[in-house]
Amino acid sequence: MRVWHAMWLQRIDTKIADLQKQEAEQEQGQKNRPQEPDWIVELGIGNGRPPIEVHVGGCYAAGKRRRPAPRDEARRLLTSGVRACTHCKPDAQLRILDTLRLYSPFLHGTSP
CATH class of the missing domain: 1.20.5 (Single alpha-helices involved in coiled-coils or other helix-helix interfaces)
Structure with a gap:
């Protein structure tokens, strides 16, 4: 025992x-x-892997093809037409609200 x-x-x-x-x-x-980046750029498939969406660092909706981006690059990409993630809303955090409406009011059905 x-x-x-x-x-x-x-x-x-x-x-x-x-x-x-x-x-x-x-x-x-x-x-x-390593510390999480503040901004993430999700990359597309193909030649050159163009950016397709901008995310806040740590966003659960970011895809696997991504890279960190500095604040200035994230702002530049968003203002040049790259999509902002609808989950983490990097455009709101970077204070880039309704920039598309400001520059092209006809897209939203309003007159200038």
């Missing part, structure tokens, strides 16, 4: 040590994770 209990205690101690090691590794990984 003693041998059997000693065997189970050893298994329990080993499992606890493994879980503590795994937890420590996860904490270290989170500390060493």
